[in-house]
Amino acid sequence: MTKPETILKAEDIHKSFGRLEVLKGISLEARNHDVISILGSSGSGKSTFLRCLNFLEIPTSGKVTVHGEEILVKNGKPQNVRHIEDIRSRLGMVFQQFNLWTHRTALENVMEGPVQVKREPNAEARDKAEALLKRVGLEDRMHMYPSQLSGGQQQRVAIARALAMEPDAILFDEPTSALDPELVGEVLKVMQSLAAEGRTMIVVTHEMGFAREVSSEVVFLHEGRIAEQGPPDEMFANPKTEVFERFISKVK
Amino acid sequence: MNPIEILFEYWPRLLDGALMTLKLTFLGALIAGLVSPGLALIRVQAAPMAQAPLRLYVSFIRGTPILAQLFLIFYGSGQFRPALEEWGLWTFFRDPFNCALLAFALNSTAYQTEILRGGIMSVPQREIEAAKAIGMSRSKILRRVVFPHAYRIAWPALGNEVILLMKASALASVVTVFDVMGRTRQIFSRTFDFSVYLWAALIYLCITAAFVLLWRQAERRLSRHIHAPGTPRASAQPFKESQA
Ligand SMILES: Nc1ncnc2c1ncn2[C@@H]1O[C@H](COP(=O)(O)OP(=O)(O)OP(=O)(O)O)[C@@H](O)[C@H]1O
Ligand SMILES: [Mg+2]
Numbered sequence: 001m002t003k004p005e006t007i008l009k010a011e012d013i014h015k016s017f018g019r020l021e022v023l024k025g026i027s028l029e030a031r032n033h034d035v036i037s038i039l040g041s042s043g044s045g046k047s048t049f050l051r052c053l054n055f056l057e058i059p060t061s062g063k064v065t066v067h068g069e070e071i072l073v074k075n076g077k078p079q080n081v082r083h084i085e086d087i088r089s090r091l092g093m094v095f096q097q098f099n100l101w102t103h104r105t106a107l108e109n110v111m112e113g114p115v116q117v118k119r120e121p122n123a124e125a126r127d128k129a130e131a132l133l134k135r136v137g138l139e140d141r142m143h144m145y146p147s148q149l150s151g152g153q154q155q156r157v158a159i160a161r162a163l164a165m166e167p168d169a170i171l172f173d174e175p176t177s178a179l180d181p182e183l184v185g186e187v188l189k190v191m192q193s194l195a196a197e198g199r200t201m202i203v204v205t206h207e208m209g210f211a212r213e214v215s216s217e218v219v220f221l222h223e224g225r226i227a228e229q230g231p232p233d234e235m236f237a238n239p240k241t242e243v244f245e246r247f248i249s250k251v252k
Numbered sequence: 253m254n255p256i257e258i259l260f261e262y263w264p265r266l267l268d269g270a271l272m273t274l275k276l277t278f279l280g281a282l283i284a285g286l287v288s289p290g291l292a293l294i295r296v297q298a299a300p301m302a303q304a305p306l307r308l309y310v311s312f313i314r315g316t317p318i319l320a321q322l323f324l325i326f327y328g329s330g331q332f333r334p335a336l337e338e339w340g341l342w343t344f345f346r347d348p349f350n351c352a353l354l355a356f357a358l359n360s361t362a363y364q365t366e367i368l369r370g371g372i373m374s375v376p377q378r379e380i381e382a383a384k385a386i387g388m389s390r391s392k393i394l395r396r397v398v399f400p401h402a403y404r405i406a407w408p409a410l411g412n413e414v415i416l417l418m419k420a421s422a423l424a425s426v427v428t429v430f431d432v433m434g435r436t437r438q439i440f441s442r443t444f445d446f447s448v449y450l451w452a453a454l455i456y457l458c459i460t461a462a463f464v465l466l467w468r469q470a471e472r473r474l475s476r477h478i479h480a481p482g483t484p485r486a487s488a489q490p491f492k493e494s495q496a
Contacts, residue, residue: 054385089387099382103400103477113386116396145477158382163387 004032006163007168007200013052013062015045019058022048023059024224025059033197033198037211037232039175040221041247046204049221050171053202056086067168080120089117092162092170096178098154100146106133106157107142113165125164132160136190159190169200176207208249208251212236255447261437261450269457276349276431277418280356284364285410289399291361294370298439308367313362318420325429332338340491352424356417363413372398404474411467415460422456432456 008030012035015023015046022045030036040046051057053064059073066087072079100109110129120128133142136156144156148243162170175191176184188210195201205211211218212232220228220235220243228235228244239245259266265275294306313321329336336342344350375398383393403410425434435450439445472479 046418054383056381085386085387085389088385091385093382095378095382095385097378099378099385100363101379101382101397102376103404105477112396116392117387147477161382161386 004034005029007034007067008053008202009063009065010053011063011065013049013064014060015048015052015057016060020092021054022224025062026221026224028219030202032200034197034217035199035201035203035220036217037215038202038204038219038221039206039211039247044221045224046221049205050173050213051086053171054088054093056093074161078219089113089165090168091166092167093164094158094170094172094175096174098146098158098178099156100158101162102146104222105143105145106138106149106160109146109157110160110164113161114162118165124244127243129160129164130165131252133155135158135204137186150183151179155179155187156190159187159194163194169202170194172201172203172205174204174206176205204221206251208248220247253451255445256437258443258448259444260437260449264495265435266432269432269452272349272429272434272457272458273418273421273431274423274459276352276421276429277329277414278358278423280353281360281364281414281417283353283357286360287357288364288368291365292372292402295365295369295396296372312360312367313355313359313368318355318359319423319426321359322352322423322427326351348424348427348429352427352429354419356421356424358412359420360417363416364410367406367409367413368402370409371402371404374405375401391397407467407471407474410430411464411471414467418441418459418463419456457461 002053006029008028010026010028013023013026014021026045026049028036028101037048037157038046048057052059052062055071055078056066058076058078061073063070063072064087065071069083069087069090071083078084085157100106101112104112107126107129108172110132111125116121129202130139130142133139136159138153138156138160141153141157142147146157149157159170159175172191177240180185184207188207191201191203191210192214195210203210215232218230218232218235219226220229220241222241222243228239228241235244236248239248246251291306295303325345326348329342329351333342333345336345379397379401380393383397387394421431422433424431425437428434430438432452432455436448439448
């Protein structure tokens, strides 16, 4: 069996905010169909790392390659800035706080990327957006504004918005952390179905159930470094490092 | 003459004045409205040094009476007539209407710039981030996210500014523009009948009222996303009964 192709590769990512070094050299590779869960305690740099992948945060140094297009960063300066927008359009992102455009309806939120960034014709984008909203179970909420939707519904719109760009991979930053407990399930269910259809996903999460059962690989960050990494079964069964052992005993 | 007779006799002139007031106000506000978005962006994004001239301009406009600004342009241009003639600008400045329009446009530009700047700064950062994350270019983000929000936030204050400008436009009568106030003064100097000023006040009031109505209508359309019916919780939960 040949290995699936590499979709995203991050090499030796460093990031400092002033004197605070948050990421101390992180490398990660996501192959097609991978679902990678990133775990770690608060402040370990999970969000920062994820945001470095699509350059919402510019790394201090390192290299990010998406679908063969690479951006090398030295001294906080990306070498080919022009590729940034391109890489972003190839990576979907789902935020903790949904970040929907509040002045647009659910449907308009989902259509925005295809029409404005990919320049797809309106009618085509609308059909696709309707299908995607249906897929996340919101066919009867398409014309509502974010203020009329619950957190769980907003997050599902946000997922549909990311899917509409037909991304090579989707980044999730604690997609269920801002939700009331009873709304977490509906979002996890959608994410699970994405994993099942073979989407490449990188998920920062505190949901141990998701990390164990859905992901193909778990990465544990500690103080800006990867402390442990591997398939979830192995990692959870016998943690190699003391920090990870302490981490799982705490969240259990 | 009683007030009704005054109106009967002079309504064409008053109407003419009203049209002039409208023209002066809305043209001035429109010109300012076209220039201010760019200036507001500079105020938000440019380096402090690059902003210095703009800040000076805004401080000057805000710190001096609009009548002084009008005189500066009207009488000032007279002082420099030879130079202006040489540059072919005198035909513009010779007309008091143009001087008034320029003064009002410059004045309103300063205020609108500051209002919009406030709007731009209140745009939710998260939404800008979401736009970046799907690969939108900077200019697209401005057009699709930043300005749509900024205008919604600034809308009521911008309406206020237009009303203030409309009232200030009465000053144009001082430099012989025949707006509502110009016509009224003209009529008064013939009839010495005080009631014509009451009619003038009524005209200003009507213009303001009509404008407020229109502006609110637009505001309602712009803020549909906030006042849309249906509370989040009531329709939120597909699986469960709503909880207390
Ligand atoms: N823009 C910023 N400026 C300065 N410091 C920052 C900035 N963003 C993050 N940090 C710091 O970087 C460190 C890592 O933050 P990060 O948000 O990546 O953590 P996290 O692992 O996502 O935590 P959490 O689980 O709480 O979301 C923290 O100490 C944080 O204070
Ligand atoms: Mg985080």
